[in-house]
Amino acid sequence: MVSLELVRLTKAWPLETVDVSLEAEAGKVLAVAGPSGCGKSTMLRMVAGLERPDSGKLFVGGIDVTSTEPSGRGIGMVFQDYALFPHLDVFGNVAYGLRVRRMRRVELRARVGSLLAAVGLAGYERRKPHELSGGERQRVALARTLAVEPAVVLFDEPLSSLDAALRKRLRADIVEEQRRLGFTAVYVTHDLEEAMAIGDTLAVMDSGKVLQCATPRELWENPASAAVARFMGSGPCLPIVCFERAGGHLFAVTETGKFPIDDDNAADGSFLFFERGAAEPTTTPGLPGAVSGPSGHDDGHGVMAARCLRADFAGDVVDCAMQTGGERFTLRFRKGRAPEAGEERLYRVNPTSVRVL
C-alpha cells in the first residue's frame, strides 16, 4: 500500500490554471468532487502522466514520479467512457496489460479468469465491448485496470453514464475491490452523494484549486468556506452584514435577522452557516427580544423566516428548496412536518450549530 502526494501540481492555460496540492492516504479512497470544468480531470491526467504539469511534484509511495512515463508510475486508471479496446474481446482487454508484461500464457489465462470471476463476468471472455451493457463494460474496465496490480488506481467519473441503481451497485463493487486488494484510490466525480459515499476523505475542487480536503463528515459539518458549504449543500449560508455584542452575547446580523453565535466563532467571517438539520420549525413569531419583523432571536436561538419554493417528496423525508434574504438552500424535513410550496414559516436555529465562515 502506497500513498499518493501532489505538491503544487500546476498546469496553466491562458484563461484557467489548475494548481493542486493533495494527499491520498495509503490504502484509502480519496474522492475528489467539484463542478464540471473545475479541473478534476486535468488533475487526474497529470497524476496519470497523460498531461505534463508546468510545475510541481508528484510522489507515489514517497518516490518522485513527476517525470516518469505513465507506464512506469504504478498507476492505473478507469476512464469515464470505459475506453475498452473495441477490436479486442473481453479477454483481450483484461489480458492487455499482462501481455505487455509478458506473463506466461497459462498464468495469464488463470489470472484473467479469476479477475473476470471477481467482477461477475465469468463466461464473458469472448464478447466484444459493443455486446456488453454499460455496467458490464465498466466492470471489464475495472478488471483490466486491476489486472496489472497498480499501487494507485484513478477513477475518472467511472459511473457517470450509468443509471442511478446500477451506479450504487457498482460503487459498492468498487469499494469492495478496493478494500480487498488494498490499493490507494483517487475517485473523481461531480456527484457529491457518490463522492461522500465512496471517499474515506473528500477533496472539494473549484476553479482549479482544492478548496478543502477532509473526511466527508467533517466537510459536511464544518465547511471551511462558503463555496464549500454551498457545494456540499449541507445548510444555509447567509451573508453577514455585521457583528454585534449585546447582553453578553455575540450576534451575527444578516439580512434575514440576528443570530446569536458562540464566542469561539471568529467575528471576522462573511457568512453565517448552519447545518440544515439545525433549523427547527417554530410557531412562535416575534418573541420578546426579536430584532425586527418575524425574525430575530428567541430564547437564545436565532430565528429566521424562510419561504418554501418547492417541496420534493423523497420517501421518509421531504427535501424543500427554501429562500431567505436572497439566499437559496435545501432543508430536509420529516414527512408531515414539511411546509407546502409557497408557504413562509419561522425556523429556530440552535446557536451551537451556527458557524461563521
Place this chain on the structure above:
Amino acid sequence: MTSKRVRQTFRPGAVLLPAFAALLLVPLFAAFAPLFDGGALSNLARAFSEPRFARSFSYGLSQAFVSALLAALVGLPGAFLLARRRFPGKRILSALSAVPFCVPPLIIAIGFVLYYGREGILNRALMSLFKLDEPPVRFLYSFVGVVMAHGFYNFPVVMSLVGGAWASSPKRHEDAARLLGASESRVFMTVTLPSIMPAIGAALSLVFLMCFYSFIIVLLFGGPGVGTPEVELYRAARFEFDRPLASAFALVETLVAMLALAVYGAFEKHAGVNRRDAERVAPGPFSSYLGAGAALLYGAFIVVCFMGPLASILVESLTLRTAARGSSALGLGNYASLFARKGFAAAAFNTMVLGLSSATIAAATGFVFSVGLKRTRSTLASKVLPLLPLGVSSVVLAYGWNAALGRPSVFALAAVQAVTAYPFVLRAIQSSVGLSDERYVEAARMLGSSRLGSTLRVRLPMAVPALASGFALAFAMSAGDANAIIAAPVGGFETIALMLYRLAGAYRLNEACAAAVVLAVVTGFIFFMKDVRDGIA
C-alpha cells in the same frame, strides 16, 4: 360523423430515385445485352479463350493493386502528419486531398510527360546536374509509369481518408494502453493501427477501384498491346466492332469492381463505427528534430514528385517555342492561340452546359439519397447500395448508352457523368446533412410540418452549403472528364477536356498545357471548398 381524409403526400424520392436507377441500369443492361447475341455462354467462353482477356485482367488487377500500395506508401506519412502534427503548410497538404477529384487524369498525364518524360524537366535537370548523356528517368511508358502516375495521383485519397480516421482514433484508448504499460510502438501497433485499419482498408479498396477503372493514363502510358479491361473494352467496341467481346469485358470488369466495392463498403462500415465513439487527439508540435526533419523530407518529396508535374504544366503553358530549336521565351501566346482556336468558345460553352446538367442531376439525387439514408438503419446494404455507381465505369456506361440509343448523345454524356460523380457528391452532402441534428426535423414535425415540409424548410436550408459544394464537385468532375466523351464521341460536340486530349495527341503540348490550365482554373476552385474536402475525407 367522421370523415376520412386521405392525405396526399409528394415524395421527390419516389420520382428521383427510380429515375436515377434508370440512368444507371439502362446503360448497364444495354452494355451487357450484346453478350446474348449468339449465346451468352459461348460469347463468354470465346472471351475467356482470348489471351488478351486474361492478360488485360491480370494487368488491370496487378497495376491497380500495386498502385494502391504505392498510394498507401506515399499517403500514410501524410495522414499521420495531418492527424497528429502541427506545422506550417498543413492546409496546403490537406487541400491536396481534392486533387484526384478536381484535377482531371488527363492533366496529370500531361504533367507526367512534361516532368518525367525523356525530355522532361526532371531528366533535363538530372542530365545537366550530373553531366549525363542519356536521360536517367525512363519509366514513364511502362507498367512502372502507369503505377507511378496512379500512385501519385491517388495518394491524397489515402492521406485524406486515413488522416481523418487517425485524427479521430480514440485518445482514451491510447491513454489506457499507456497506463497498462505499453510502449509507444506497442500503443501504435495494438491500439492506433487497429482503429485506423478499416480506414486504410477503405482507402486502399477505393484507390484500387479508381485505378482498376483508369482509362486515360493506361491509354497514354500503357504502351501498345497493353491495356486494362477498360481500355480493351474501348478497343473492342470502337475499333474492332466486336460488341459481344466488349460486353464480356464490361460484365467481368463490373463484377470484379463490385467485389472491390463490397470490400470498400465493409471497411467503410467499420471505419464509421470506430469514428462514432471517437475523441480527437489535438495535433501537437514535433517532439524531436528527427521527426521534424523527416516531415521536411516528406514535404520536399511531395513537392518534387507530385507538385512538380503539376507546376510543369503551368510553366509549359507560359513557354513560347520559337522556330530556332531549343530556344524559348515566356509569354501568354499559347493562351492567345488557344482562345483564337476555332471551336474553343463552343467547347467552353459545351463544358459549362454539360457540367451544369450532370451536376444538377448528381446534386439533386445526392440530397434525396442522403435524406433517405437518415431514415435507414445503418447496414452494409444501405452503405453500399447508394455507392453502387462507384463500381461501374464511365466507359462501360458510355458504351451502354451508345448501345441503348443506337448513337452517341449529349444526354448520355450528362447521364454518365452524373452517375460517375454522384457517389462523391453524396459523401460531400452527407458530411453536412448526414451529420446535422435530426432533432431539428423532429421539432418541425412536432410543430405541424409535414415530412416534405420539414425537409424543404429545415433540412434543405441547413444543407445548402454542402449542396453547393456537392454541386461544385460534380461540375468539376464533369468538366474534367474526358473518358465518357472519348469512349462515345458525339459528332460536332467538343468540350475543353476533349480539346485538351486532341491537342496533346497532336503534340501541340504548349497549347494543350494552356487548355489544361484553363480547365484546372475551372475545376480547381473546389480546392478551396471545405465541405468538399470533408466529404471526400
